[in-house]
Amino acid sequence: MLDGRPAPATNKVWVVVLTADADFEQLARSTFGTNALIDLAVVKGGLMGEESKLEIGNAAVVVIDLDTTQPEELSALQRLMGRLGGRQPVVVVTQEFNEIVARKLVQMRVADFLVKPVTPIELVRACSRVAHEPSREQVKEAQIYTFLPAAGGVGVTTIAIQSAMTLLNSGPRGSLSICLVDLDFQHGACADYLDLEPRLVLSEIEPRPERLDRQLLEVMLSHHSTGLAVIAAPNRPAEMRTFDPNVVTRILDLVSSHFDYVVIDMPRTWFTWTDNVLIGSNKLFIVSEMTVPGLRHAKQLVTAISERLGEGQQPKVIVNRFEQRFLSPGLRRADIKQALGDAFAGTIPNNYRLVREAIDRGVPLEEVKQGNNVAVELKKLILQRADVKTVASKPETALKERSLFWAR
Numbered sequence: 001m002l003d004g005r006p007a008p009a010t011n012k013v014w015v016v017v018l019t020a021d022a023d024f025e026q027l028a029r030s031t032f033g034t035n036a037l038i039d040l041a042v043v044k045g046g047l048m049g050e051e052s053k054l055e056i057g058n059a060a061v062v063v064i065d066l067d068t069t070q071p072e073e074l075s076a077l078q079r080l081m082g083r084l085g086g087r088q089p090v091v092v093v094t095q096e097f098n099e100i101v102a103r104k105l106v107q108m109r110v111a112d113f114l115v116k117p118v119t120p121i122e123l124v125r126a127c128s129r130v131a132h133e134p135s136r137e138q139v140k141e142a143q144i145y146t147f148l149p150a151a152g153g154v155g156v157t158t159i160a161i162q163s164a165m166t167l168l169n170s171g172p173r174g175s176l177s178i179c180l181v182d183l184d185f186q187h188g189a190c191a192d193y194l195d196l197e198p199r200l201v202l203s204e205i206e207p208r209p210e211r212l213d214r215q216l217l218e219v220m221l222s223h224h225s226t227g228l229a230v231i232a233a234p235n236r237p238a239e240m241r242t243f244d245p246n247v248v249t250r251i252l253d254l255v256s257s258h259f260d261y262v263v264i265d266m267p268r269t270w271f272t273w274t275d276n277v278l279i280g281s282n283k284l285f286i287v288s289e290m291t292v293p294g295l296r297h298a299k300q301l302v303t304a305i306s307e308r309l310g311e312g313q314q315p316k317v318i319v320n321r322f323e324q325r326f327l328s329p330g331l332r333r334a335d336i337k338q339a340l341g342d343a344f345a346g347t348i349p350n351n352y353r354l355v356r357e358a359i360d361r362g363v364p365l366e367e368v369k370q371g372n373n374v375a376v377e378l379k380k381l382i383l384q385r386a387d388v389k390t391v392a393s394k395p396e397t398a399l400k401e402r403s404l405f406w407a408r
C-alpha cells in the first residue's frame with residue numbers, strides 16, 4: 001500500500017500522505033519528495049475503508065486529504081484518530097470547508113487543517129509545526145466512564161457514585177484520583193447523595209469558559225472524605241436552559257487532564273453538548289430498570305448512540321434493581337439477555353433499604369454495609385470492563401486508550 005515501500009529505517013523524518021487527488025499528490029511529492037531529510041510515503045485513495053490498513057509506523061506526521069462531503073470519510077477519520085490515540089499528529093487537507101467540518105476536526109483533535117488549494121509553503125509549515133510538538137502520548141488523560149439513564153429515576157446517580165467509589169478503591173489507597181462530574185444541571189443529586197456542598201458556579205464560567213483554569217477548577221471542586229472529587233452545580237429546578245457547549249467541554253477537558261478517572265452522571269435530556277461528552281468517553285453505560293418499556297428504551301438508546309458515534313463505541317446496558325424471579329411472572333435474566341443482546345452488561349440487585357439509608361445519611365453504600373450486594377455486583381461489572389492493566393498499574397500509566405475528542 002505504501003507505494004510498495006517498507007517503513008524506512010533511516011533517521012529521516014517520515015511523512016505519510018493519503019490522497020485520491022492527483023494534483024495534491026503531485027504537490028506533496030514536489031514539496032517533500034525532493035527533501036533529503038524527509039521520507040515520503042504516498043498512499044493513493046480515499047480514507048474510507050482504508051483507515052485500519054493505513055501503515056503509519058513511526059511517521060512524524062500523517063497528512064490526510066479528506067473528502068468532507070462524505071460523512072463516511074469523517075467517520076473513517078474518527079476511527080483513524082482513535083487508532084492513533086494521539087501518538088502521531090494528523091494534518092487534514094480538504095476541498096470543502098465550513099464551520100461544521102471545522103468543529104468536527106477540532107473535536108477529533110486533528111493537529112491542523114488546510115483548505116485547497118494548498119501551497120507548498122503552507123504544507124511544509126503545517127507539517128513541521130505539528131511534527132515538532134512534544135509527543136501527545138505523554139499527556140495524561142483520564143479514562144472517562146459515562147452513565148446515561150434510559151428513563152427517569154432508574155438509579156443512574158446511585159450507580160455513577162458507586163462506580164466512582166469502585167474505581168477509587170481499585171488501586172492502592174490514595175494512588176488513584178477520581179472525579180465525579182454531575183452534568184444533570186437541572187436535577188443533579190450527586191452532591192446531595194454524598195452530603196457535599198455543590199461548588200460549580202456556572203454563571204461565572206459561562207461568559208468566558210477559557211477563564212476556567214486549574215486554580216478556578218480547584219475552587220469549584222467539592223471533596224468527599226473518601227478522596228473522591230466531585231463537580232456539581234447547585235440545582236436550578238425551575239430553570240430549563242441549555243449551556244454553551246464550550247462550558248461543558250472546558251470543564252471536562254480540564255478535569256480529564258488532572259484525574260486518572262472521570263465518572264459522569266448524565267441527564268435524561270439530550271443537549272447540544274451531549275454528543276461531545278459521549279464521543280470523549282471511553283466507557284458508556286446506559287442504566288435501565290427491569291421493565292419491558294425500560295429495556296426497550298435502553299435498546300433504542302444503544303442503537304441511537306451507536307449510529308451517532310459510529311461502530312467504535314457501543315454503549316452497554318446495566319439493569320438496575322434486578323430481582324431474581326423463579327416462579328412468579330415477570331422478566332427473567334434470560335429475557336433481558338435476549339432483549340439486549342451484546343449490549344447487556346449485567347444486573348445490579350434491588351436493595352432498597354441499603355440505597356435509601358446511604359442516600360438519607362449522605363454516605364457511600366460501603367459505609368452503610370461493607371461488602372453489600374450492590375457494590376459487589378457493580379465492582380464485577382465496572383472492573384471487568386475497565387482496562388485491567390490501567391486499574392492495576394500506577395496512575396502515570398493511566399493514559400487513555402484513545403485520544404480525547406473534546407476541543408481544547
Ligand SMILES: Nc1ncnc2c1ncn2[C@@H]1O[C@H](COP(=O)(O)OP(=O)(O)OP(=O)(O)O)[C@@H](O)[C@H]1O
Nearest residue numbers: 152153154155156157158321349350351352355356
Ligand atoms: N439498586 C437499587 N436498589 C434499590 N433502590 C435503588 C437502587 N438504585 C437506586 N435506587 C433508588 O432509586 C431511586 C432513584 O435513584 P437515583 O436518584 O440514583 O436515580 P436517577 O436515575 O439518578 O434519578 P433521576 O432521574 O431523578 O436523576 C432512589 O430512591 C434510590 O434509592
Ligand SMILES: [Mg+2]
Nearest residue numbers: 156157184189
Ligand atoms: Mg440522577
